[in-house]
Amino acid sequence: MKPAHPAHPAHPVRTGKRPMPRGWPGAGRGYSTYLQAPAEWRGTTVQVCGLWPFAAGTGSPMVGVPIGRNILSGATLCCDPINWFTRANLISNPSMFVLGRPGLGKSTVVRRMALGLAGYGVQPLVLGDLKPDYRDLIEALGGQVIRLGRGRGHLNVLDPGESRTAAQRLTGKAREAIQADAHGRRHTMVSALISIMRSAPPTDREETILDEALKVLDERSSGTPVLRDLLQVVQDAPDRVRNVALDRGSLDRYRQITEGLEASLIGLVGGGRLGEIFSAQTDNPMRLDRPVVFDVSSIDDSETNLQAAVLLACWSYGFGAVAVSQALADAGLEPRRHYFVILDELWRVLRAGRGLVDRVDALTRLNRQRGVGTAMISHTMSDLLALENSEDRMKAKGFVERSGMVVCGGLPRAEMENLTEVVPMSEEEQNMLIGWQDPPAWDPATGVEVAPPGRGNFLVKVGGRPGIPVHVSLTSVEREINDTNKLWRTDPVLELPPPDPATRVVARAGVDK
Numbered sequence: 001m002k003p004a005h006p007a008h009p010a011h012p013v014r015t016g017k018r019p020m021p022r023g024w025p026g027a028g029r030g031y032s033t034y035l036q037a038p039a040e041w042r043g044t045t046v047q048v049c050g051l052w053p054f055a056a057g058t059g060s061p062m063v064g065v066p067i068g069r070n071i072l073s074g075a076t077l078c079c080d081p082i083n084w085f086t087r088a089n090l091i092s093n094p095s096m097f098v099l100g101r102p103g104l105g106k107s108t109v110v111r112r113m114a115l116g117l118a119g120y121g122v123q124p125l126v127l128g129d130l131k132p133d134y135r136d137l138i139e140a141l142g143g144q145v146i147r148l149g150r151g152r153g154h155l156n157v158l159d160p161g162e163s164r165t166a167a168q169r170l171t172g173k174a175r176e177a178i179q180a181d182a183h184g185r186r187h188t189m190v191s192a193l194i195s196i197m198r199s200a201p202p203t204d205r206e207e208t209i210l211d212e213a214l215k216v217l218d219e220r221s222s223g224t225p226v227l228r229d230l231l232q233v234v235q236d237a238p239d240r241v242r243n244v245a246l247d248r249g250s251l252d253r254y255r256q257i258t259e260g261l262e263a264s265l266i267g268l269v270g271g272g273r274l275g276e277i278f279s280a281q282t283d284n285p286m287r288l289d290r291p292v293v294f295d296v297s298s299i300d301d302s303e304t305n306l307q308a309a310v311l312l313a314c315w316s317y318g319f320g321a322v323a324v325s326q327a328l329a330d331a332g333l334e335p336r337r338h339y340f341v342i343l344d345e346l347w348r349v350l351r352a353g354r355g356l357v358d359r360v361d362a363l364t365r366l367n368r369q370r371g372v373g374t375a376m377i378s379h380t381m382s383d384l385l386a387l388e389n390s391e392d393r394m395k396a397k398g399f400v401e402r403s404g405m406v407v408c409g410g411l412p413r414a415e416m417e418n419l420t421e422v423v424p425m426s427e428e429e430q431n432m433l434i435g436w437q438d439p440p441a442w443d444p445a446t447g448v449e450v451a452p453p454g455r456g457n458f459l460v461k462v463g464g465r466p467g468i469p470v471h472v473s474l475t476s477v478e479r480e481i482n483d484t485n486k487l488w489r490t491d492p493v494l495e496l497p498p499p500d501p502a503t504r505v506v507a508r509a510g511v512d513k
Helices: 081-086 106-119 135-140 163-169 172-198 204-220 227-236 239-245 251-269 304-330 346-350 356-364 381-385 390-402 413-422 427-436 476-480
Strands: 066-070 076-078 095-099 123-129 144-147 292-295 339-343 372-377 405-408 457-461 468-471
Touching: 066 106, 081 106, 081 372, 095 106, 095 390, 106 123, 106 135, 106 339, 106 372, 106 476, 123 135, 123 304, 135 144, 135 292, 163 172, 163 304, 172 204, 172 251, 172 304, 172 356, 204 227, 204 239, 204 251, 227 251, 239 251, 292 304, 304 339, 304 346, 304 356, 346 356, 346 381, 346 390, 356 390, 381 390, 381 413, 390 413, 413 427, 427 457
Parallel strands: 095 372, 095 405, 123 292, 123 339, 144 292, 339 372
Antiparallel strands: 066 076, 066 468, 405 457, 457 468
């Protein structure tokens, strides 16, 4: 006789035949209140063919320089402004703006992109390295290092570079365009130096006088002029310069009109606040067939005006050289080259004087048409919004708004309001950036600080799309060229020779016996 079936069969989990999702409940039975996420592994369809198609894909782009792994999914992220513009069509402008507190790896992620783009045939151009962060990388790539500073090198802002030679090789409108571009850049650079000297831009009349004086100077000199030659033209008072100065036929009136301009030019060539860096011929002309870095690390941080002037001069010189290269390529006279231009410490230039935002904007606006990708680096949005003039503040915000991608490291909570006005971010993304800027903890075992929690973590934002959190890990080779704290390394102890036994010196009460 068969036993009667129970009305309600026993539950396999409750009877202990199968565990619950967190284990068997009960004391000593292995139940866990916290369930850790299982380890995730990634592989190609060849490596995990037995699991295909039961594998989850990822949304991280795989076009460009490998940057690191997605913090959320572990997927590899490939990212750089040039490949995302040319190949992936993810951004409409090959530019990038990097924000983050010091010490969290802003320069590291830019170095990784520069190194990867060099493998794609793109030449990195570091137009002003203040720490230096990029010199070792450029040297490892076989590039050119141009050192500038007091007593360490000169950069002639009136040097047209390759423009004069290129103009001789070009004809028609191409020649006129390259000459006009060289003239405009020299005029812009001289005006910018005067703006830094005065902490205010030159007047409209002085701008016109400078423009005409540069034209007269080009007609007079057969070689490469310097600022002292431009000063001489203003002092000589040629008729063409007097006409635009509106001196009404009075030489005394002309002297009065140009007195301020003359004083500023004397300060630039006489070794004033900006030193003698711009007063002589360029010592080491820039080459366009290899990576280049302008090493300005010898300039002390206390000399803010000099740093801003040198950075702006390097930017102008570099973009002018790139314009020449592209003009020759358009005419079929040189191979087409693409460049990745790095503009570090942007805030130093913007704070040097009123009107310098316009100068930077004029230098960087045409990067898409010139075949140039740019990376602008600053600490926070507050650096860009700390300018006195409201118009300058709005234009500085435009640098971030126009960038194809924005890469953010750890930022304080106070920055979120300014940042979200330009880059839309969710609450979770903001909390992620705030958590990355937390200070490091102490390691109780060694008694020293561990790495900050946000070092190497970045959020890549493109327009209104969700951000991609990524962690940048360095290879052993990269660590050798990414040491930004070399000066803090302890040198090995020098082994002194043993003392001569025939010599015995005893110090007592400050007297040697």
